[in-house]
Amino acid sequence: MKKSHGPAFSVTELDLVKCTICRGRAFVAGIFSPRPCMQCNASGWVSADTGEALSLEVLVTQLGIRLQAAERQIEKLKRPVLMSGPAAQYEQNNRRGAGGTNYTGD
Template sequence: MTGKRRLPSFKKTALELVQCPLCRGRAITKGVFYELPCERCNASGWVAASGEDLTLEELVTQLSLNLKGAMQSIEQLKKPQASGPGATYQGSNRRGAGGTNYTGD
């Protein structure tokens, strides 16, 4: 053997997606008489940030991974987070006797 062999990754990583420069994210292009689905982005409006076209199978996977990440961000922003001096009184810090809440009073 002359070098290391590269094996495929066992995990998919989310690629950065940008709007298709041909259709500008609209997923359709103007034809002579009517609008046509954009062939560069497979009528999705998204391409890889490197500018390369994605196969339909890879595009579906990347859109799903990006949607999942966006949904997690939205759920995290929905959760109210207490701040200030009253933040320590919210919930249990398990520092008291028997794992109860200890506030220091």
């Protein structure tokens, strides 16, 4: 292990699993109304290694990392797919038709 002074500048992503008590819902059924799950500190997530609840600072950081990864994935899926080959030429407007419309030759 390498010696260092001060806090770490990078945070590693921990493995999280859904809480087995509340099944990831953060609440359990009470007698009169739902109540917060005490096993996972009402977050729905626990450590995959130990099965224990994470501290609030660690939990916020880990959920932030997961949210950023999910947002990157969503943005990646939103990007338009660039077609290539004959299909791309067929879909583009070549302005060779009547009035500058698309002419496909069909």
